[in-house]
Amino acid sequence: MAKTKPSTAFHILMKVSIREDEAAMVAKTVQSVSSGLLKMRPTTSRLAHGLPSALVAYALHLSENTTIERWEDELRLLETSPHKNVEEILRNSYDGLDNNDKIAFLHVACLLNGYPFNHVTSLLDAGSTRINHLSKKSLISISTDGCINMHFLVVQTGKEIVRQECEYRPFRQRFLWDADDIYNVLDNKIVSY
Numbered sequence: 001m002a003k004t005k006p007s008t009a010f011h012i013l014m015k016v017s018i019r020e021d022e023a024a025m026v027a028k029t030v031q032s033v034s035s036g037l038l039k040m041r042p043t044t045s046r047l048a049h050g051l052p053s054a055l056v057a058y059a060l061h062l063s064e065n066t067t068i069e070r071w072e073d074e075l076r077l078l079e080t081s082p083h084k085n086v087e088e089i090l091r092n093s094y095d096g097l098d099n100n101d102k103i104a105f106l107h108v109a110c111l112l113n114g115y116p117f118n119h120v121t122s123l124l125d126a127g128s129t130r131i132n133h134l135s136k137k138s139l140i141s142i143s144t145d146g147c148i149n150m151h152f153l154v155v156q157t158g159k160e161i162v163r164q165e166c167e168y169r170p171f172r173q174r175f176l177w178d179a180d181d182i183y184n185v186l187d188n189k190i191v192s193y
Helices: 006-017 020-048 052-062 068-080 084-095 099-112 117-123 127-136 152-165 179-187
Strands: none
Touching: 020 052, 020 068, 052 068, 052 084, 084 152, 099 117, 099 127, 099 152, 117 127
């Protein structure tokens, strides 16, 4: 998934977060606000991990607040848990996949992120086709050294999908990636097919 540079992220944030009906007010205060927004640019970009759709969701959320202090408070909250709209945007991308692409998506999100393209495609049914579909939808990227990379927020969404499928009961998950969950399932010999 392509990342946005911090300077581009700032322009997206500014464009989306300031509504047209506020244009007159913004024109008067743009100089003082701009300095405050410039200070927040790295934080906002870091929280979105450079993902344009996350930047837009965060900007829309921040547009509900009118002062720099409120924006700073909201950004502190977003550091502990991503905004619901970001997950919804990414979930819609997942929902638009066919069933075989969904399976490949979840394999990459939960287990195979960062692995070489050839290795991943050898493990999946019609692996090359599936990985190419995910790449065309910008859900993954393939690095210059041939590894599959999935954006951090996309990985989190994929893992959340797996958790929701089993109603947050690790022994029913189709994939286990957390060491504590793996230990507990194996130690208690709890397996559900």
